[in-house]
Amino acid sequence: MTLCLDRSITSEIVAGDVDSGRAKGAIGGSLGRRLWLKNGSESATGVSPPRKLTLLLMLVTLIPSPGAAEESGRLNESSAANLILQVLQEKENLTEMPFRDVVFYATGRKIIPIDDRDETDRRVVKQIGAALDEVLRRMNAPDSPVQSVARINEVSSFFENMIRELLDASPGLSCGFPKTAAERVQRSGYPDLRLVDTASNRVYYIDPKLYAAGSRESSFRTFYFEPKIVTNKVREDAAHLVVGFEHEARKAGHWNFTRWDVVDLTHFKVRLKAEFQGSNRDIYQPEAIVATSAGG
Numbered sequence: 001m002t003l004c005l006d007r008s009i010t011s012e013i014v015a016g017d018v019d020s021g022r023a024k025g026a027i028g029g030s031l032g033r034r035l036w037l038k039n040g041s042e043s044a045t046g047v048s049p050p051r052k053l054t055l056l057l058m059l060v061t062l063i064p065s066p067g068a069a070e071e072s073g074r075l076n077e078s079s080a081a082n083l084i085l086q087v088l089q090e091k092e093n094l095t096e097m098p099f100r101d102v103v104f105y106a107t108g109r110k111i112i113p114i115d116d117r118d119e120t121d122r123r124v125v126k127q128i129g130a131a132l133d134e135v136l137r138r139m140n141a142p143d144s145p146v147q148s149v150a151r152i153n154e155v156s157s158f159f160e161n162m163i164r165e166l167l168d169a170s171p172g173l174s175c176g177f178p179k180t181a182a183e184r185v186q187r188s189g190y191p192d193l194r195l196v197d198t199a200s201n202r203v204y205y206i207d208p209k210l211y212a213a214g215s216r217e218s219s220f221r222t223f224y225f226e227p228k229i230v231t232n233k234v235r236e237d238a239a240h241l242v243v244g245f246e247h248e249a250r251k252a253g254h255w256n257f258t259r260w261d262v263v264d265l266t267h268f269k270v271r272l273k274a275e276f277q278g279s280n281r282d283i284y285q286p287e288a289i290v291a292t293s294a295g296g
Contacts (some may be wrong), residue, residue, distance in 0.1 A: 009121055010213055013243070014146070031131065054105070058080045065190060066215075074196065076160060095271040095272075096269050096271070097269060097270050097271065097272060098267070098269060099111070099225070099240075099265055099268040099270050100265070100266060100267075100268075102224075102225065102227075102270060103234055103240070104295070106164070106227035106232075106234075107234045107235070108237065109234050109236060109237050109238070110237045111237075111238070111239070111240045111265060111266055112202075112237055112238060112239050112240070112266075113210050113264060113265045113266035114241075114266070115237055119198050120197060120202060121202075121239075123193070123197075124197050124202070124204060125262065127167070127170045127171075127172075127173060128167065128195075128204075128206075128241075128243070128262055129262065130170070131163060131166040131167050131170060132163070132243065132245075132260040132262070133260075134166055135159065135162050135163055135245075135260070136245070136257050136259075136260060137164070138162065139158070139159070139255070139257050140255075140256060140257055142254070145158060146158045146255055147253065147254055147255060149255075150250075152210060152212075152247065152250075152255070155210060155255070156208065156209075156236050157165060157187075158208065158284055159208045159245060160187075160192050160193065161209070163193060163243065164174075164176065164193055167193075167195055167206075170197050172197060172199055173195060173196070173197060173198065174196045174198055175192055175193055175194070175195045175196070175206075176192065176193070176196040177194065178192075178193070178205065178216065178233040178234075178235070179233070179235075180230060180233055181229060181230055181232045181235065182229070182231070186231060186233065188206070188234065189226065189231060189233060190207055190223075190224070190225045190226075190234075191205035191206060191207045191230065191233060191234065192206065192207050192208055193205070193206040193207070193208070193238065194206075194233075194238075201241070202238075203236045203237070203238035203239070204239045204240075204241060205234065205238050205239070205240045206236060206241050206242075206243055207223075207240075207241070207242050207243070208242075208243045208244075208245070209222060209242055209243065209244045209245070210222070210244075210245050210247055211245070211246060211247070212246075212247060212248075212249070213246050213247065213248050213249075213258060216246075222296070223270070224244070225270070239264065240264075240265040240266070240268075241261075241263060241264060241265065242262075242263040242265060243260060243262055244260065244261045244263060245257050245260050246258045246259045246260075247250055
């Protein structure tokens with residue numbers, strides 16, 4: 001089972017057991033840890049959430065950690081039944097979740113809002129803007145590598161690489177790809193970039209996005225965050241920014257990128273999507289096949 005946190009969110013998530021307002025562990029484990037959701041006004045500000053919680057979800061991992069297959073196979077049927085019933089009954093309550101609370105209770109780290117009265121934040125945001133202006137200029141150039149790419153979905157990595165390069169070259173800034181809890185660089189998953197102001201040591205996580213002109217009001221999923229222990233890349237209290245680039249439809253083999261926006265995710269709301277999934281390997285087990293074509 002996968003629990004994806006979608007864009008499109010006033011419940012709070014607490015991963016693991018609650019002790020003094022901090023989660024004892026992030027979501028994970030061979031059978032998954034407990035995921036708590038509650039109604040209330042307290043948020044990820046260090047205030048201890050109440051122990052009386054209204055919903056308990058047991059996360060079932062379809063791909064267990066090494067050596068845990070036997071343990072996963074003994075999952076209690078009543079636990080699975082309770083999980084499904086809770087998800088069905090509480091579906092409407094799994095929306096409008098503050099992303100800052102999701103991040104805090106899944107990772108123990110806070111989202112720090114951008115303060116336009118703060119000199120450091122103003123300077124860093126201005127430097128980001130200057131870099132993004134240059135990204136637009138270079139990407140729209142006829143000889144830009146992205147102009148030979150037919151599918152917009154394959155363009156994102158070009159933007160990530162160029163943003164990282166330009167910000168890393170900016171005075172007083174250092175930009176790279178964030179490492180996981182296992183100290184490995186992983187390009188997939190949120191966030192894509194880690195920007196550091198070297199004078200203050202403030203961290204800014206940046207997630208570039210591309211979207212088609214006219215789709216800003218679309219309700220289709222464009223953002224997701226999947227809390228995991230080993231591959232968690234949110235490891236510091238930081239500002240969280242989405243950098244959005246608008247593009248027009250490709251004409252005569254040319255992409256035209258028209259604007260950019262820097263979005264502070266402090267007040268961003270997400271929804272939780274519970275999804276049971278399996279792979280082809282899970283489906284086509286020899287003992288499960290009851291008929292095959294003559295040439296198979």
